[in-house]
Amino acid sequence: MKLVVALSALTIVAAGCGGGGSDDNSSVSAASAINAAQGLYGGTDANDNTVGGVVLDSGAFYFVYADSSTDSLGLVQGTASAAHGTFQSSDARTFDISGKSASDTPILAGYNEKNSVQGAIYTSAAKQSSTKFNVLYDANYERPVALSAVAGKYSGSAGSTRGGETATFTIGDDGSIKGAGASGCTFTGTATPHGNTDVLDATITFGPSPCYYSGATLSGVVFVSNNQLLAALTLPNRSDAFVVAGSKWLMATAAVSAR
Known part of the structure; x- marks a missing residue:
């Protein structure tokens, strides 16, 4: 998954262990039972951001955009319908992590x-202006993930629109998740193959203070590929998002560091 490697390599100044995610589909547009545009994608937008993410079979999508040269980072999340060549979402929200804002x-x-998605993300519900994007399909989407292959400890950056910090993110062989930020915020959860x-x-569920969203379940x-991890989640009411990008701790690296 090239999109994961590209995004995880960026220096992310994002929000600390105070974000997270779950879709609130109460106001989403109807999506196809099996969304025709499902898949992993990677590409760019008109602002020269690297864009990578996924459209699930349910129509739910998560697209992370980032540019290390401008400290740009954000997540576009929602649910889309895809039929007859048209991909559209009326409930999409952009969580501008570097800009500390969220909007429809x-x-x-x-x-x-299984080829591409290209179009425009309108910068407001009024649709007065937009940002164009073009992302290409990644066939790795069709290769089932094995928990044993992605299990391990990852370190990198974590963020929401509230702030950012370095963090660790660990996946167990059983799919258990645990993590912690430099602030002392912790989180636990589970991961299962889609x-x-x-x-x-x-x-995931965040621990007590100093977590921004103490006790919230998200x-x-x-995605994990080439020892790089990218996580994208939203709060239940979709008022904020949580993004994690990290690299896996390898035994060889750990051994060198211990000397």
């Missing part, structure tokens, strides 16, 4: 099944 940003795009795809569904998705 509808999407209207075209798609070619059907026969290279995506993990994830749920859900979203996790």
Whole structure:
């Protein structure tokens, strides 16, 4: 998954252990039973951000955008319908982590099944201006993920619109998740394969203070490839998001560091 490697390599100044995710689908547009645009994708947008993410079979999508040269980082999340070449979402929200804001940003795009999605993310519900994007399908989506293959400890950056810090994110062989930020905020949860795809569904619960969202239970998705991890989640009411990007601790690296 090239999109994961590209995004995880960025220096992310994002929010500390105070974000997280679960979709609130009470106001989403109807999606196809099996979304025709489902898949992993990677590409760019008109602001020269690297864009990577997933459209699930349910129509729920998570797209992270980032640019280390401008300290740009954010997540676009929602649920889309995809039919007859048209990909659209009326409930999409952009969580501008570097800008510390969240807003409704509808999407209207075209798609070619197992090929690409390209179109515009409107910068407001009024649709007065937009940002164009173009992402290409990643066939790794069709390769079922094994928990044993992605299990391990990852370190990197974590963020929400409330702030950011370095953090660790550990996945166990049984799918258990635990993590901690430099502030002392902790979180625990679970990860399970999303059907026969290279995506993990994830749920986490944040610990007590100093976590921004103490006790909140969040859900979203996790991708792991080439020892790089990217997690994207939203709060239940979708008022904020939690993004994690990290690299896996390898035994060789740990041995060198211990000397």
